[in-house]
Every structure is written in C-alpha cells, then in structure tokens.
Amino acid sequence: xxxxxxxxxxxxxxxxxxxxxxxxxxxxxxxxxxxxxxxxxxxxxxxxxxxxxxxxxxxxxxxxxxxxxxxxxxxxxxxxxxxxxxxxxxxxxxxxxxxxxxxxxxxxxxxxxxxxxxxxxxxxxxxxxxxxxxxxxxxxxxxxxxxxxxxxxxxxxxxxxxxxxxxxxxxxxxxxxxxxxxxxxxxxxxxxxxxxxxxxxxxxxxxxxxxxxxxxxxxxxxxxxxxxxxxxxxxxxxxxxxxxxxxxxxxxxxxxxxxxxxxxxxxxxxxxxxxxxxxxxxxxxxxxxxxxxxxxxxxxxxxxxxxxxxxxxxxxxxxxxxxxxxxxxxxxxxxxxxxxxxxxxxxxxxxxxxxxxxxxxxxxxxxxxxxxxxxxxxxxxxxxxxxxxxxxxxxxxxxxxxxxxxxxxxxxxxxxxxxxxxxxxxxxxxxxxxxxxxxxxxxxxxxxxxxxxxxxxxxxxxxxxxxxxxxxxxxxxxxxxxxxxxxxxxxxxxxxxxxxxxxxxxxxxxxxxxxxxxxxxxxxxxxxxxxxxxxxx
Amino acid sequence: xxxxxxxxxxxxxxxxxxxxxxxxxxxxxxxxxxxxxxxxxxxxxxxxxxxxxxxxxxxxxxxxxxxxxxxxxxxxxxxxxxxxxxxxxxxxxxxxxxxxxxxxxxxxxxxxxxxxxxxxxxxxxxxxxxxxxxxxxxxxxxxxxxxxxxxxxxxxxxxxxxxxxxxxxxxxxxxxxxxxxxxxxxxxxxxxxxxxxxxxxxxxxxxxxxxxxxxxxxxxxxxxxxxxxxxxxxxxxxxxxxxxxxxxxxxxxxxxxxxxxxxxxxxxxxxxxxxxxxxxxxxxxxxxxxxxxxxxxxxxxxx
Numbered sequence: 020x021x022x023x024x025x026x027x028x029x030x031x032x033x034x035x036x037x038x039x040x041x042x043x044x045x046x047x048x049x050x051x052x053x054x055x056x057x058x059x060x061x062x063x064x065x066x067x068x069x070x071x072x073x074x075x076x077x078x079x080x081x082x083x084x085x086x087x088x089x090x091x092x093x094x095x096x097x098x099x100x101x102x103x104x105x106x107x108x109x110x111x112x113x114x115x116x117x118x119x120x121x122x123x124x125x126x127x128x129x130x131x132x133x134x135x136x137x138x139x140x141x142x143x144x145x146x147x148x149x150x151x152x153x154x155x156x157x158x159x160x161x162x163x164x165x166x167x168x169x170x171x172x173x174x175x176x177x178x179x180x181x182x183x184x185x186x187x188x189x190x191x192x193x194x195x196x197x198x199x200x201x202x203x204x205x206x207x208x209x210x211x212x213x214x215x216x217x218x219x220x221x222x223x224x225x226x227x228x229x230x231x232x233x234x235x236x237x238x239x240x241x242x243x244x245x246x247x248x249x250x251x252x253x254x255x256x257x258x259x260x261x262x263x264x265x266x267x268x269x270x271x272x273x274x275x276x277x278x279x280x281x282x283x284x285x286x287x288x289x290x291x292x293x294x295x296x297x298x299x300x301x302x303x304x305x306x307x308x309x310x311x312x313x314x315x316x317x318x319x320x321x322x323x324x325x326x327x328x329x330x331x332x333x334x335x336x337x338x339x340x341x342x343x344x345x346x347x348x349x350x351x352x353x354x355x356x357x358x359x360x361x362x363x364x365x366x367x368x369x370x371x372x373x374x375x376x377x378x379x380x381x382x383x384x385x386x387x388x389x390x391x392x393x394x395x396x397x398x399x400x401x402x403x404x405x406x407x408x409x410x411x412x413x414x415x416x417x418x419x420x421x422x423x424x425x426x427x428x429x430x431x432x433x434x435x436x437x438x439x440x441x442x443x444x445x446x447x448x449x450x451x452x453x454x455x456x457x458x459x460x461x462x463x464x465x466x467x468x469x470x471x472x473x474x475x476x477x478x479x480x481x482x483x484x485x486x487x488x489x490x491x492x493x494x495x496x497x498x499x500x501x502x503x504x505x506x507x508x509x510x511x512x513x514x515x516x517x518x519x520x521x522x523x524x525x526x527x528x529x530x531x532x533x534x535x536x537x538x539x540x541x542x543x544x545x546x547x548x549x550x551x552x553x554x555x556x
Numbered sequence: 557x558x559x560x561x562x563x564x565x566x567x568x569x570x571x572x573x574x575x576x577x578x579x580x581x582x583x584x585x586x587x588x589x590x591x592x593x594x595x596x597x598x599x600x601x602x603x604x605x606x607x608x609x610x611x612x613x614x615x616x617x618x619x620x621x622x623x624x625x626x627x628x629x630x631x632x633x634x635x636x637x638x639x640x641x642x643x644x645x646x647x648x649x650x651x652x653x654x655x656x657x658x659x660x661x662x663x664x665x666x667x668x669x670x671x672x673x674x675x676x677x678x679x680x681x682x683x684x685x686x687x688x689x690x691x692x693x694x695x696x697x698x699x700x701x702x703x704x705x706x707x708x709x710x711x712x713x714x715x716x717x718x719x720x721x722x723x724x725x726x727x728x729x730x731x732x733x734x735x736x737x738x739x740x741x742x743x744x745x746x747x748x749x750x751x752x753x754x755x756x757x758x759x760x761x762x763x764x765x766x767x768x769x770x771x772x773x774x775x776x777x778x779x780x781x782x783x784x785x786x787x788x789x790x791x792x793x794x795x796x797x798x799x800x801x802x803x804x805x806x807x808x809x810x811x812x813x814x815x816x817x818x819x820x821x822x823x824x825x826x827x828x829x830x831x832x833x834x835x836x837x838x839x840x841x842x843x844x845x846x847x848x849x850x851x852x853x854x855x856x857x858x859x
Contacts, residue, residue, distance in 0.1 A: 291651075293649070295681055396644050397640070402661060406630050406663070
C-alpha cells in the first residue's frame with residue numbers, strides 16, 4: 020500500500036510537466052546534435068585539428084572542459100567528446116536538479132502534496148512517481164541524444180560512441196537527480212533543497228577541475244569525473260555507466276527510505292527555534308531583504324571566492340609555456356616566454372571572469388525576483404500596507420541584489436589573484452591588473468540587471484525570461500569560440516559586448532555608457548513598478 | 557462634526573475586461589466601527605487593497621484622512637494598521653521577528669502592549685513562520701496591527717482560522733479600540749461579529765454597494781417576523797398590504813410585517829384580543845440573505 024496510485028501520480032506529473040520537459044530536451048538535444056553537425060566543418064582540416072588539440076591540452080582548457088585523453092590518430096569526434104562531455108554533464112545535472120525539486124519539495128511548499136497525501140495514495144507514492152519521472156526524463160534524453168549524434172554523423176563517430184554518449188549522459192543526469200531527491204528529504208524547503216544540490220554539484224565540479232589539472236587518477240574520487248572516464252569515441256568504456264547507475268540506486272534508495280520516515284513538509288535537519296524579538300538590523304525593507312537572503316548570500320560569496328581561488332591555483336601550470344609548448348618557448352627566448360606566460364594567464368583570466376560574472380549574476384537576480392515572488396505569494400502585502408514607499412522597497416531589493424552580485428564578482432577575482440599570485444611566484448600579476456576584469460564586466464552585469472528590472476516592473480509574468488541572458492551568455496562565451504560562433508551571436512547578451520579584459524585595458528568609454536544604460540533601465544523598471552497594481556486576484 | 561476618515565465615491569476597478577468594482581460609495585466616520593459585508597468575490601478585498609494603494613483605481617475617488625489613497629499612500633499608512641484575510645509570512649522568520657518588523661516598518665517599537673497581546677493571543681513567537689498554522693499566521697498580523705498606535709484599523713476577514721476563544725479576544729480588542737475613539741473598517745463573514753461591534757454597515761454585491769446604514773435603519777427596511785395568538789380569528793390581518801407570507805391555523809398565525817408598518821398592524825391586532833405575541837426583528841443573516849438573493853424573489857426575506 021506504500022505505493023498505491025504511483026502510476027496515476029506519475030501520469031498526472033507528466034501531464035503537468037510535459038512542456039517543461041520538451042523545452043529542456045530541445046535545449047539538451049538541440050545543443051548536442053547542432054554542435055555535432057557543425058564540428059566537421061570547424062575542425063575538418065588537419066591544421067585546425069592540430070591547433071584545437073594543442074589548445075585542449077593546455078591546463079586552462081582542461082580545467083574548463085575536462086582533459087583530452089584520446090590517443091592519436093585524432094578524429095573530429097575525439098575533439099567533440101573532449102569539448103562537450105563535461106559541459107553537457109553540467110547541463111543535464113541542472114535539468115535533473117530542477118525537475119527533482121519541482122516534483123517533490125515545491126509541491127510540498129505549496130501544499131499540493133498535503134492534498135494528495137490525504138487521498139488513498141501510498142506514503143511513498145509521490146516520491147516514487149517523482150523518481151520514475153526522472154528515469155523517464157533521462158531515458159528520453161539518452162535516446163534522443165544518441166539518435167541526434169547518429170543523425171549528425173561526425174567523422175570518427177560510431178554507433179557505440181554515440182550510444183555511450185547518450186546513455187552515459189542519461190545515467191549521469193539521473194545520478195544528480197537522485198542526489199537532489201536525497202537532499203529533498205534532508206532540507207525543509209524547495210529553496211533549501213536547490214541550495215544543497217547546487218552546492219554539491221559545485222563542490223564536485225571544482226574537485227574535478229583540480230584533480231584533472233593536477234592528477235587525473237584522483238578524478239575517480241570526484242564522482243563528476245566519471246563522465247570523463249567513459250573515453251567516448253576512443254576506448255568507449257562502458258562500466259562507469261554502471262558505476263553511475265549503482266550510485267543512483269544507492270542514493271535514490273536512501274532517499275525513498277528517508278522519505279517514508281519524515282513528516283510531510285519537514286526536513287531531517289533539525290528545526291531551530293527562532294528569535295523572540297527581531298534583531299536591531301531588521302528595521303526596514305533593506306534589513307528584511309538582507310535577513311531573508313542571509314544564508315544563501317554567504318554561501319554564494321564564499322563559493323565564488325573559492326572558485327576564483329581554485330582557478331587561480333592552476334595559473335602556475337596554465338602559464339607555463341615551457342612545459343606546454345617547448346618548441347615555441349625556445350623560439351621566443353626567456354623574456355619572451357615570461358611575457359607570453361603572462362599573456363596566457365590573462366587570456367585565461369578573461370574566460371574565467373566571464374564565468375565569474377555570470378555566476379555572480381545569479382544570486383543578484385534571485386534577490387531581484389523576490390520583489391514579484393513575494394508579492395505573488397502574498398508576504399509583501401503587509402509591507403505594502405506600511406509606510407514604506409514603493410521606491411524604498413524597490414531600491415532596497417534591487418540595491419541589495421546588485422551589491423551582492425558585484426561583491427561576488429570582486430571576490431572571485433580577488434580569490435583568483437590571491438591563489439594565482441601564490442602559484443605564479445615571481446611572475447605574479449597585481450590585483451589591479453585582474454580588476455580590469457571587474458571594471459570591464461561589472462557594467463555588463465548592471466545592464467543584465469537593468470533588463471531584468473524592467474521585466475520585474477513592467478512584465479512580471481515574464482520575469483523568468485531574464486534568465487536567458489546569463490544562461491545564453493554562459494553558453495555563447497564558454498563554448499562560443501570553440502563552436503566558431505559569429506560575433507553577432509556572441510553579442511546577443513551584454514556580457515559579449517565587453518573587450519578581452521584583463522588582457523586588454525578597460526574601455527572606459529564603453530564601461531561608462533553601459534553602466535549608464537543599466538542604471539537607466541533600473542529607473543525605467545521602477546517607473547513601471549510604481550505605476551502598476553501590486554497584487555491581482 | 558469631525559471630518560470623515562475614509563471617503564469613497566463611485567470607486568471603480570477593472571482587471572482587463574473584468575469589472576471587479578463597479579460603483580463603491582461609502583464613508584467611514586471618525587470613531588466608528590464600520591462593517592463591510594458581502595459574499596465571496598463581491599469585491600471586499602479589492603476595495604480594501606485599492607484603499608491601501610496596492611491596486612490602482614480605474615475610476616472614482618478614494619481618500620483616507622482627506623488624502624488620496626494612491627498618491628499619499630506612505631503618509632496615510634503611517635496612521636493605519638491592516639490585517640489581511642490570508643496572512644503569508646516569510647517561512648524562515650520567526651513570529652516574533654515578523655511582529656517587530658511590521659511595527660518598525662511603521663516607525664513603532666515593540667511595547668508592553670505587544671507583549672500583552674502576544675500573551676492574550678497565546679502565540680509562540682519563537683517558532684518559524686513555516687511551522688505556523690493559518691490561525692497562528694493570522695495572530696501574528698493581528699498582534700502587530702493591534703499593538704500599532706494608529707488612527708484607522710482595517711481588518712479584512714481577520715478572524716478566519718481563529719478559534720472561538722481567540723475570536724472573542726479579537727472582538728474585545730476591537731471594542732477597546734472603539735472605546736479609545738479609533739476608527740475601524742471591518743470586512744467580515746461572521747455576521748454575529750459585525751452585529752455585535754459595528755455602528756454602521758455597508759453591503760457589497762458584485763462590485764456595487766447596495767446598502768449602507770446603521771443596522772437599525774436596515775432593519776427598518778426589512779420585515780419583522782410575528783407569531784401571534786388571538787381570541788378572535790385573524791382573517792382581517794391577512795388582507796393588510798404590509799403583511800406577507802401569512803399562515804394561520806385557527807387563532808394562531810405567523811406572518812412577516814414591513815418594519816415601518818409595525819405600528820399599524822399592532823393597532824389592527826389589538827381589537828382581536830392578543831393572548832400571546834412574539835416579534836422577531838430581522839437578524840443580519842436575514843438582511844444578508846435578502847440582499848444576496850435578490851434575483852430569488854422578494855419573499856425570500858421572510859423565509
């Protein structure tokens with residue numbers, strides 16, 4: 020009876036989520052097949068192939084994309100696997116986290132789960148249905164991805180590799196879905212679950228990065244690295260897939276077990292009693308936002324600092340032309356090598372700053388969207404009825420969001436400089452050199468913020484569309500140059516407007532007008548916000 | 557006479573094509589408890605949210621303390637306290653934190669009165685709002701509002717989810733506000749609550765105020781139920797124009813009388829030799845049902 024009505028709940032869930040599933044699948048499969056279709060033209064010539072393989076073997080690229088392990092003779096498919104595997108893994112892990120939270124904790128938070136549980140439905144039925152939904156989702160992802168690769172027909176790609184890629188990706192995604200289901204039992208809200216799963220994903224990703232650069236054997240311990248060990252289109256190792264599935268079964272089984280033991284709506288982490296009275300800081304809307312975002316802000320800022328420092332710690336290896344390209348190093352002499360090393364580090368720092376600024380945008384936008392989220396939920400209604408002007412509320416929320424986003428970017432760059440300096444020894448670069456990245460990319464962040472604020476003010480139902488900016492920005496700038504994106508496609512987001520700081524000097528004129536544009540959009544967002552109804556129902 | 561506190565004239569509000577408020581006209585005077593009743597979806601909450609400047613009016617005018625509710629919202633809110641019908645709090649704030657926050661947002665502080673109210677409503681303020689029941693969330697807003705020193709208190713179905721004991725505490729507190737000369741706008745479903753506390757009431761139906769006045773005046777507009785036993789037959793009474801739904805068995809009869817014609821009917825009854833007489837004035841329920849079921853025929857009022 021524990022599982023009564025599981026099938027019915029599964030059908031209902033699939034009917035509820037089908038559009039979201041289709042959109043995610045379009046993203047995942049479209050990206051994979053689209054890129055695969057393009058690779059033959061990108062790396063068709065032996066010269067292009069030689070260049071890209073040299074690039075992929077540099078520590079910088081290994082840290083971003085995973086190691087290039089294939090043996091010569093290389094094919095286009097080898098390059099494709101090296102470039103796409105880690106990135107696609109991140110993508111499907113995020114997809115699974117999203118659905119795992121959406122079908123479990125989110126339902127409990129809104130009270131739907133309680134209504135369901137009150138019917139003749141088994142205690143584990145909801146969680147089992149959620150797990151099955153994830154299984155189906157990943158199975159479809161796996162099959163479609165494999166078929167997409169088959170259809171693309173890259174040089175060097177064979178059926179075994181295509182299916183290994185698809186099924187490996189599916190198993191990898193399901194594994195992170197299972198982790199999220201486990202966190203959903205531990206945390207006590209959808210928000211807490213998301214925070215835990217992303218922290219876990221981030222931790223594993225950083226661990227993978229460090230071990231890939233220092234000692235690839237250790238990558239086995241990072242779980243995330245299992246996806247690299249598939250050696251797709253090379254040796255096609257199948258058994259890491261089984262390893263993933265085994266861990267999935269273990270973690271998922273634990274989640275199901277815990278799920279039957281806890282109270283609905285509660286987590287396994289103990290609930291602490293709250294304060295009897297408010298702290299002196301909880302005075303106005305600004306104090307309120309700071310209090311509400313306290314925990315997640317601290318986590319984000321620390322995570323960005325650590326991420327920056329982790330990347331910085333490989334600058335010594337990354338900027339070592341002597342070992343990565345000895346022929347070239349001999350050619351340009353000692354001084355030349357030193358200069359070239361610095362240029363390599365700064366070019367790498369540019370790529371990293373793009374990642375930092377996009378990650379830093381996320382907590383900022385989450386805070387900004389609170390303005391509408393809390394309004395729709397109703398918790399701001401009592402604030403609206405107080406002597407708090409809309410300007411004060413709007414300025415508090417946008418201001419706090421913008422400041423933590425900028426602080427996150429600065430911290431990541433600082434962490435990169437600290438660890439980078441230690442790793443590079445006498446060749447270390449000054450903080451002000453790295454901070455060019457801050458002055459260059461901060462305006463892009465402000466523009467993204469401004470666009471989002473206009474959506475918040477004028478089109479509150481469509482505010483989630485703003486996530487497209489960091490999401491596409493990340494994709495187009497992380498993979499865009501490898502996939503040979505045209506310039507206009509990279510310039511669709513403000514992040515693509517910035518020049519290659521910190522390698523190049525800051526274009527202050529551009530930074531100035533972009534900042535002005537962003538702030539102007541923020542004002543526009545306020546004007547719309549000040550004139551509209553706050554709650555319709 | 558002092559200025560009225562709330563003045564609403566021909567207020568309109570539409571959401572797209574849907575006309576939520578068609579014609580709202582009412583006045584809340586200083587020092588009175590004003591009841592606002594109507595069925596679900598009639599526009600009570602929309603009216604109140606427009607008064608709070610949360611929604612922007614589509615037509616007409618609305619002022620509180622003589623100031624426009626949209627443009628002067630911040631100044632008005634300094635002298636106002638509000639409790640919505642469905643209180644949503646931030647799940648990770650404790651009840652105590654929420655109460656203090658709401659007080660401070662109006663530049664007021666946690667006072668001995670706050671503590672007294674917390675004790676009266678028997679709220680565990682250390683619990684996180686996530687774990688509160690609907691009634692407890694309601695208490696948080698009530699404690700914050702009642703311990704705010706304001707001139708106007710707006711309650712939108714404030715006691716939903718409260719148990720009868722707490723409802724009693726709430727009613728005492730409102731009567732206390734009334735005694736202190738404060739003005740109260742109370743929207744409610746609980747008619748006994750309105751009947752007990754309100755000086756005047758307005759009835760809203762489908763976005764229009766259909767009746768405003770004191771309960772007594774409204775009773776005048778309605779019918780009184782009479783049960784009478786006389787020595788002589790009652791046939792003559794049935795013919796009177798002010799008598800409705802006449803039912804007689806011998807010398808016993810029940811019927812309804814238009815309240816304004818009660819004296820005439822009594823004069824007609826007296827010669828018949830009254831042996832027993834029971835007169836029931838219309839309850840608010842009767843009025844309520846009469847106004848709501850207007851399509852249902854006039855005789856519904858007498859049931």
